[in-house]
Amino acid sequence: MTEIRLTNTRTRRKEAFEPLDPGNVRMYVCGPTVYDRAHLGNARPVIVFDVLYRLLRHVYGPGHVTYVRNITDVEDKIIARAQERGIGIDDLTRQTTEWFHEDMAALGVDYSDDPRFREPHATDFIPQMIAMIEALIARGHAYEAEGHVLFAVGSYANYGRLSGRSVEDMIAGARVEVAPYKRDPMDFVLWKPSTPEEPGWESPWGRGRPGWHIECSAMSHALLGASFDIHGGGNDLMFPHHENEIAQSCCAHPEGSFARYWLHNEMLQVEGKKMSKSLGNFFTVRDLLEGDWSGGWKVPGEVIRLVFLQTHYRKPMDWTEEKAREAKRLIFDWHKQTMDLEPTPQASFRPSDTMLDALADDLNTHEALNVLKRLRNEPQRLLDNARFLGFLSDEARERFRQEWLAMSSGTGSSPSLAELGRKLDELRKMAMQTKDFSEVDRLKAALVAAGVEVRMSKQGVELLPAAGFDPAKLEELG
Incomplete structure (x- = not known):
């Protein structure tokens, strides 16, 4: 069996990957917050962990790897964008989730037919989040204050191990929300109250909604257990999101180790x-x-x-x-x-x-x-x-075949690249005799403007589609 070696952010070493159960390798990756189109940076972790998923499936077998990538469909940015567009939150998240799937499929990432891929939506796991928060309160790791429930960072001795920062450094480098109900500036929200206009669920602490960090902890536990193999995401999530995930999960489920290998892609x-x-x-x-x-x-x-x-x-x-x-x-x-x-x-x-x-x-x-x-x-x-x-x-490949057919034979009033190549070659031969290359230069410039790469040699002229190739621009060159 091929030995996989991965750089584990947690240990800062490249380590041999040894899954907890080779018959069920488990990976969790933080997915999108669906309030708009995915920007280019959002696509990098999707592609990186798609490659890892392909590798794991090959080494351990397609039926022995579970991949979970969540959808965050309740968050302040979503609420603000829905209000800005004047539409319901459900309508917004449904539309933007479809956009995300379409765009990622275009990049070669499509799990629509993969039974081992799971895509949990945060709003489907609210009961699990409430249960985890109750467990944290019962164990002394969280407290209620003014309708909020906050995680007590000081109750978890290993806080900061993943990012390698001291609490002082984290306070200095983070946007810490100042609130009078916090016992410590680093304490973070597990649950917060919702206004009548905002989405909310009934809980022991009143109507409200979960904080962002508890969502991933609850979903990963529900689908992968208290211990699983790999957690991935962008480097920007290491602190505070992943640091908070670890603290919540390890304190709520001390019987587990949460994620054993942490992988982070750069920006x-x-x-x-x-x-x-x-x-x-x-x-x-x-x-x-x-x-x-x-x-x-x-x-x-x-x-x-x-x-x-x-x-x-x-x-x-x-x-x-x-x-x-x-x-x-x-x-x-x-x-x-x-x-x-x-x-x-x-x-x-x-x-x-x-x-x-x-x-x-x-x-x-x-x-x-x-x-x-x-x-x-x-x-x-x-x-x-x-x-x-x-x-x-x-x-x-089918798209390429159709484009190649159009380029080779010409479509409608558009000449083929082969025809244009022959025309340019004839013009060049005439120009060699007359020393007037103006028509050669004109046609060559028009081809380049249409996204055609022009290769000239003693053997002749070869035309190839390049970046920005637009067959419609060839019509006027016939």
Whole structure:
């Protein structure tokens, strides 16, 4: 069996992964708060832990890995956005959850037919949250104050171990809510009162709603037990969210160890800068898919996935247009090489040993992609191994076939790239004699504007779709 080694945030070491039960490997990853479209940074943990899930399923068997990724559908941002749009909270969360599923499926992450994937909604686990809060109060780890219930951070000696911070450092570096009912500035809310306009549930402390942190603790316990194998999420969640999860869970269920391995992906930048609306470099996954971003061209989901996996998950990832264009060319090349092949049946397929070794070494996706690149002259192995990493799906291959047919034969009044290539080659040969290259330059510039890569050599002219290829712009070039 392939040995998987993962960098455990809790111990700050790369460790051999040894599941509690190889027959039921269990992983929990913090999912989205559904109040808007997923921005590009939201997609990174989805893709990172999709790769880990694929690896675990291969090593331990598809029926022996349980993956839980929650939906936070009650939270202050959701309430504010619903009021802003003038719609009900249920309508908002239903719509944004559908958006999330659509966008992630475009990136190669779709578990709609996977019985071992669970996606609990926070609002379906309110009774479990209330029960956990009652247990914390009974054990002396929480207290009620002015309709709120708060966790007493000082009651848990190991608070801060995950992030490696002292309580003083955490107070200095965190946005600590100042409230007169708190016994300690670091104490955090488990339950808070709701106004008549806000969503709420009856509880021993009055009508209210849960704090964000207790949601994940209650859902993971209900679906995975007091002890499970892996907990993942973005580095920004390590404190306070994951730190608070550990404190709540270990105090409410001291018989368990909660999560044994903690994995955190680093954050995302855009063109070397932090993504933010004020800098004008903030965009959602849907913006990229539809071309509504600074690059101005539609970025296929496979391209987004490839750009992400080129950087190790524990390193900051820089999204650049140049990387996206390079990834578009590589994806096109993979599709072209494997277009006429059929995937090897799942029961007969075995991933490349070198690719498996790379993934088993703390998800070294950069090296795994290098393995794919080295398979360029082995198209069948390229196809099968690329699919293992989430590329060249049936849907993506069918789209490529249709686009390739349109590019090769021309559609309607649009000439084919082959025809335009021959036309450009003839113009170039004439220009070599007349020394007037104005028509060559004009056609070449128009092709580039239509998203076509122009390759000229002594052998002739080759035209290939590049980033931003738009067949409609070819009509006027006929």
